[in-house]
Every structure is written in C-alpha cells, then in structure tokens.
Amino acid sequence: xxxxxxxxxxxxxxxxxxxxxxxxxxxxxxxxxxxxxxxxxxxxxxxxxxxxxxxxxxxxxxxxxxxxxxxxxxxxxxxxxxxxxxxxxxxxxxxxxxxxxxxxxxxxxxxxxxxxxxxxxxxxxxxxxxxxxxxxxxxxxxxxxxxxxxxxxxxxxxxxxxxxxxxxxxxxxxxxxxxxxxxxxxxxxxxxxxxxxxxxxxxxxxxxxxxxxxxxxxxxxxxxxxxxxxxxxxx
Amino acid sequence: xxxxxxxxxxxxxxxxxxxxxxxxxxxxxxxxxxxxxxxxxxxxxxxxxxxxxxxxxxxxxxxxxxxxxxxxxxxxxxxxxxxxxxxxxxxxxxxxxxxxxxxxxxxxxxxxxxxxxxxxxxxxxxxxxxxxxxxxxxxxxxxxxxxxxxxxxxxxxxxxxxxxxxxxxxxxxxxxxxxxxxxxxxxxxxxxxxxxxxxxxxxxxxxxxxxxxxxxxxxxxxxxxxxxxxxxxxxxxxxxxxxxxxxxxxxxxxxxxxxxxxxxxxxxxxxxxxxxxxxxxxxxxxxx
Numbered sequence: 001x002x003x004x005x006x007x008x009x010x011x012x013x014x015x016x017x018x019x020x021x022x023x024x025x026x027x028x029x030x031x032x033x034x035x036x037x038x039x040x041x042x043x044x045x046x047x048x049x050x051x052x053x054x055x056x057x058x059x060x061x062x063x064x065x066x067x068x069x070x071x072x073x074x075x076x077x078x079x080x081x082x083x084x085x086x087x088x089x090x091x092x093x094x095x096x097x098x099x100x101x102x103x104x105x106x107x108x109x110x111x112x113x114x115x116x117x118x119x120x121x122x123x124x125x126x127x128x129x130x131x132x133x134x135x136x137x138x139x140x141x142x143x144x145x146x147x148x149x150x151x152x153x154x155x156x157x158x159x160x161x162x163x164x165x166x167x168x169x170x171x172x173x174x175x176x177x178x179x180x181x182x183x184x185x186x187x188x189x190x191x192x193x194x195x196x197x198x199x200x201x202x203x204x205x206x207x208x209x210x211x212x213x214x215x216x217x218x219x220x221x222x223x224x225x226x227x228x229x230x231x232x233x234x235x
Numbered sequence: 236x237x238x239x240x241x242x243x244x245x246x247x248x249x250x251x252x253x254x255x256x257x258x259x260x261x262x263x264x265x266x267x268x269x270x271x272x273x274x275x276x277x278x279x280x281x282x283x284x285x286x287x288x289x290x291x292x293x294x295x296x297x298x299x300x301x302x303x304x305x306x307x308x309x310x311x312x313x314x315x316x317x318x319x320x321x322x323x324x325x326x327x328x329x330x331x332x333x334x335x336x337x338x339x340x341x342x343x344x345x346x347x348x349x350x351x352x353x354x355x356x357x358x359x360x361x362x363x364x365x366x367x368x369x370x371x372x373x374x375x376x377x378x379x380x381x382x383x384x385x386x387x388x389x390x391x392x393x394x395x396x397x398x399x400x401x402x403x404x405x406x407x408x409x410x411x412x413x414x415x416x417x418x419x420x421x422x423x424x425x426x427x428x429x430x431x432x433x434x435x436x437x438x439x440x441x442x443x444x445x446x447x448x449x450x451x452x453x454x455x456x457x458x459x460x461x462x463x464x465x466x467x468x469x470x471x472x473x474x475x476x477x478x479x480x481x482x483x484x485x486x487x488x489x490x491x492x493x494x495x496x497x498x499x500x501x502x503x504x505x506x507x508x509x510x511x512x513x514x515x516x517x518x519x520x521x522x523x
Contacts (some may be wrong), residue, residue, distance in 0.1 A: 048418060074420035086415030088408050099408050102401065103420040151420060 001026045001187055002047070002078065002155055007056030009046055016042050018211045019056070024155060027185035029178065031198040031219070033233060034208035040191045041083050043208065044157050048080035049073045060155070075103050079153035083160050083191075085144040089133030093124055096132050096143050100150030109152060117146035120176055138169045145173070149180070155187035156180075162194055170194060174201055195233050199223050207232045241373055242490040248379040249448065250486015251479075255386035255441040256459055257466020258393060258478040259434030265473020266410040266430045269319050269333035275459035276344040277314075277435050278442030281307055282451050283348060285443045286357050296359055296443050297381065303439045311435030312428045319431065320424065341456060348453040356452040364447075382444035386482075389440045393433065394475045406430050410473050461502075468509060471518055 002024040009017040017039050024030045032040050045051045047058055049070035058065040060078050074080075088096050097117060101110045118125040121142040127135065132143055141161055148156055158177065162170035174194070178201045180186045192198040199205060199219045207215040215232050222228055260274040281303050288294040288302070318340070319333060326332040358364075363377040397403040405426050408416040417423055445451065445459065462485065470481030485505065492501040 050414065050417065069422070070417040071420045071422045074418060080418050082414060082418060086412050086418065088411040088415060090411055091404070091407065095404055098401075099404060099416075099419045099421070102405060106420070107401070147419065 001028075001061060002189070003057075003059040004043075004047065005057045005059075007043070007046060007058065008054045009042060009051060010054055011042075016211050017046065017053075020208070020211070020213045022206055022213065022216075024187050024189050026154075027181070027187055028204065029181045029188045029202045030190070031195075031202035031205040032189060032191045032208065033195055033198065033205055035234075038208040039211040040208055041159055042211075044080060044082070044159050044189070044191060047073075047157065048078065048082075050080075071103070074151055075105065077152065077154035078157070079148045079151045079155070080157045081144050081148040081159065081161065083163075085140050087132045087140060087143055087147070090131060092129050092131055093135070093143055094128040097124075097128075097146050097150050100147035101152070103151065106150060106152045110150070113150045113152065117149055120149075120180070121146055138165050138173075141165060141173060145177070153186065155189065157189045157191075159191045160193065161190070162192060171197065174198070177201070196223075237372060238494055239491070242494055243487060244373050244375060244490075245379065246487040246490020247483055248375065248383040248486070249489070250483040251383040251386040251390075252441060252444045252448070252482070253462045253466055253485050254470075254479045254482020255389055255437060255444060257463040257470065257482060258390055258475055259437035259441075260463040261467045261470060261473055261478050262393075262406075262437075262475075263431060263434045264467060266406060267315075267319065267323070267427050268329050269323065269337075270330055271319075271337045271434070272334055272460065273337040273341040273344060274434070274438055275463055276341040276456040277307065277310065278438040278445065278459055279348065279451060279453065279456045280310075280344065281439035281442030282359075282446035282455075283352060283357070285446055286359055287352075289359060289361070295361060296447060297385075300385075300440060300443060303443060304436050307439030308432040308436040311431035311433070314435065315428045315431035320427070341460070345453045345456055352453075354453055356450045357446075358450050359446045361447075376448070378447040382447045385440055385444045389437055390475065390479050393437060396433070397475060402426070402429060406433075465505065465509060469512060 004020060004022040007017055007020045008015065020043060034040050042051065046053050047065070049065065049068055053066055060076055063076065065073050088099065097114055098110065101107050101113055106113070123139060124142055124146060127139065132140060135143065145161060161173055165173065174197055177188060177190065181188050190198055190202065199222050202219045204216070204218050205222055206213055256275065256278060260271060263269060263271050284303055285296040285299045288299045289296060318336060322332050322336055323329050367374045367376045368380065397407055405416065405421045406429065408419065408421060409423055409426050413423060465485050466478050466481045469484060470477030488505060488508065489501050492504050496504065
C-alpha cells in the first residue's frame with residue numbers, strides 16, 4: 001500500500017534521512033522505532049508532503065507522492081496525525097473534527113464520521129462545544145486522532161500519540177488504534193517511545209538509527225529475541 | 236451634555252468605518268504573517284473608482300460597490316499570487332519582507348494615482364451629501380449613517396463567513412496552525428488567496444465608506460493606514476470582533492477629544508494612548 005524507496009533528506013546540507021526504505025501493506029499495523037533524533041518524525045513529514053525529499057520515491061497504491069502537496073496526499077487517504085497534535089486551539093472540538101473532513105470526499109460522510117469518532121472517544125462527545133485549547137493533553141490527543149479519522153483514511157500515520165499521557169490513557173489510546181486497525185482494516189504506521197506496547201500491538205516493526213533503517217522484522221521477532229531488543233532498542 | 240452626546244454619536248459612526256478599514260489588514264496579517272502596508276492604498280483606489288463612476292456615469296457609490304467589491308477581491312487574489320506568495324517563498328522573515336515590499340507598493344500606488352488623476356483633493360457629491368437626519372436633537376449626516384451601515388454589514392458578513400462556512404473555518408485554521416491545516420487537506424495557497432481577496436474587498440468597501448464622509452487625495456492612504464494600524468494594535472491581530480471594538484473605541488476617543496482639546500491634537504492623544512496600551516496589553520483587547 002505504502003512503498004518508500006531509497007529516501008534521502010537533508011536539513012541544511014546535514015543528512016537527516018539516508019536511503020530509507022519502508023513498506024506498509026493493506027491493513028497492516030507497523031511500528032517505527034528508534035531513539036530521539038533518529039529521523040522518525042522527519043520521515044513521516046516527508047511522506048505526508050510537509051517536507052520534500054532530496055532523492056528517492058514514495059508511492060501509495062502505486063501513485064507517486066513525492067512531489068504532491070500535503071492536501072493532495074491527504075485526499076488519497078494517507079493521513080498524518082502529527083507530533084505535537086497541531087490542533088486549532090481557539091476553535092471548538094466540533095470545529096476541529098469538522099475540519100478533518102474538509103475535503104469534499106470526506107465531507108460527504110461528515111455526520112457518520114463524527115458519530116464514529118464520538119463512539120470511539122465518548123469523552124469528546126460531551127466536549128464538542130469546548131475550545132480545544134482548554135482540553136487536557138489526553139483529550140487533545142483524542143481530538144487529533146479523531147480529526148485524522150474524519151478524513152476517512154486508509155492509512156493513518158501517528159507520531160507519538162501517547163507522549164505526555166498517563167500510562168493508563170496511553171494504553172487506552174493505543175488499543176483504540178489497534179481496534180481501528182482490526183475493525184476497519186486501517187493501515188497504521190505508528191511512531192512511539194513506548195516500544196514494548198507498540199510491539200505488542202504491531203504486526204511488524206522498523207528501527208531507524210541516525211537516519212538509516214537498520215532493522216526490519218515482525219513484532220514477534222523483536223519481542224522474542226532479547227539480543228535483538230538490546231542491540232537496537234536498548235530494552 | 237448635548238455636545239457630548241453629539242460627539243459620541245459621530246465618533247461611533249466614523250469609528251465603525253475605521254474598524255472596516257482595519258479588519259482586512261488584521262486578517263491578512265494574522266493568516267499569512269504578511270504586513271500589507273499598502274492595504275489603505277488599495278482602499279484609496281476603490282475611493283477613486285467610486286468617484287470616477289459617479290463623475291462620469293452618475294453611478295451612486297453604493298451601487299458602484301457591485302462592481303468594486305468583485306474587482307477588489309480579484310485584485311487581492313492577484314496581489315497574493317504575484318507579490319506576497321513569491322516573497323514568502325524567498326524569505327524566512329515574511330513580516331519584515333512584506334512590510335518593505337508593500338511600503339514600496341503603497342508609494343507606487345500613491346504616485347500612480349497622482350500621476351493619472353492629479354493630486355487634487357476629491358469630494359464625492361451625491362444627492363444626500365451634506366444632508367442630515369436629526370433624531371432627538373442629535374444631528375446625523377446621512378453619508379455618515381450610510382458609511383457606518385456599510386461598515387457594520389461588511390464586518391458582520393465577514394464574521395459570519397469566518398465562523399459559519401467551511402472555507403471561512405479553513406481561513407481561521409490556517410491562521411491558528413498552518414501544519415495542522417495542511418494535514419487536514421486544506422490547500423494553504425488557495426485559502427491564503429481567498430483571504431487576500433476578502434481583505435481587499437473589505438478595504439474597497441471601507442474606501443467607499445471613507446470617501447462618502449471625507450475628502451481624499453492620493454496621499455490620504457497614509458492617514459488611513461494609521462487608522463488601520465491602530466485598529467490592529469488595539470483589536471489584536473486577526474480578530475474581527477476585536478477590530479470592530481477597536482474601531483469604535485478610536486472613533487469615540489477622536490470624537491470626544493474634539494470637545495476638550497484642539498482638533499489638531501487629537502491624533503497626538505491617540506498615539507499617546509497607543510503607546511500606553513502597548514505596555515498594558517500588547518496582544519490586543521480580546522486576546523488572552
């Protein structure tokens with residue numbers, strides 16, 4: 001479904017991503033792991049069109065993405081829930097969610113999508129009229145994921161959706177994502193510091209180190225092999 | 236007491252028009268981080284278009300808006316596409332770069348108008364110019380009432396557009412978080428163009444409203460720009476309601492100060508208050 005090949009990117013001549021390849025199949029849950037500064041966020045930003053790669057290709061269902069604007073990529077069903085959530089703080093929960101369905105194709109299903117998001121995150125249902133800037137971190141993260149779902153994605157890229165949340169809430173959110181992945185066969189590319197939990201939910205994982213993809217394997221391989229975990233993940 | 240009420244009323248009527256002059260300036264500043272110093276110069280262009288339509292074809296300025304509003308909207312879109320966007324792509328500091336660019340543009344527009352239509356001051360003379368309504372002893376010139384009504388209607392339309400329509404919400408979204416907006420599927424370039432269209436269309440209405448009550452010449456753009464700046468600083472960048480309150484406030488201060496100090500000093504008072512205000516609430520009236 002998503003096919004990234006030999007991707008490279010530089011920040012002011014400093015290589016940040018070097019020859020990275022990655023694939024996510026239809027309905028697959030993939031964890032992207034690596035330490036801080038490894039390039040995970042940069043990689044997602046390139047895929048969603050916020051940054052332009054120096055070289056390499058990105059294809060989604062066979063269509064090339066690497067020269068498209070972010071709004072065109074979103075329209076194809078590849079939706080990025082970014083690091084730091086990037087919500088609209090002076091707008092209500094409802095307005096934030098509605099804007100997730102901004103594109104005409106998504107707007108046609110707005111009512112049903114909104115109902116589904118509230119079904120997934122019942123807490124948001126009671127807060128639809130509240131300004132997003134006044135919500136707790138956990139609730140804001142629910143809005144961010146909800147806003148991503150409103151676009152009607154086929155592949156959802158989540159960047160650190162549990163950062164700063166309590167362990168219980170983090171677990172709840174990650175399990176909701178897993179539920180989405182199962183029920184709607186939604187493809188997921190998850191970046192998370194919560195390595196063990198990510199591996200327990202994912203089908204497969206990639207490890208990024210200093211901008212290079214150093215390891216790819218199934219989640220079971222990583223969970224079952226301690227030397228592998230220590231070498232690449234430090235746990 | 237009579238004089239105070241009279242000054243208050245005329246202050247409110249002109250203040251509404253100042254608000255309209257500032258609201259588009261505030262919008263483009265907020266949404267695109269570009270400071271369009273030529274905003275008032277565009278308003279003066281609209282004033283001249285209204286003037287010539289009246290002189291040559293006897294078209295009432297209010298009727299002329301049917302032509303002026305779409306014209307100014309298109310000019311706004313073209314202005315963004317040809318000047319603001321390419322500048323934004325070449326700089327990391329669009330606030331400064333846009334200010335320099337549009338300062339030059341404002342000078343070019345001012346001199347262009349002076350060259351084509353001479354620097355003579357112009358007055359719009361309609362059938363209702365100089366006539367006034369008198370309510371409870373308070374005299375209200377019809378031109379002021381019309382200008383105020385235009386301003387209020389335009390600001391209300393802008394407000395509802397931004398609050399209630401999908402594209403309007405997208406404009407606010409781009410203003411609050413560009414990255415978030417792009418990832419929602421919002422075409423930043425298109426929304427920014429629309430924002431410039433709306434801003435200059437509102438400047439066009441403001442130019443016509445100002446021309447109904449004041450004489451104007453090419454250099455008038457500078458004093459109108461000062462009002463726009465005052466509105467943004469009192470009202471906060473990007474806030475429609477803040478702009479309205481700020482405009483009314485400026486109008487009232489100017490109106491009432493005329494009772495106490497010589498008229499020539501009222502601008503001095505306004506700027507003294509502006510400096511005090513910047514110390515007290517640098518982000519505007521309504522911003523937290």
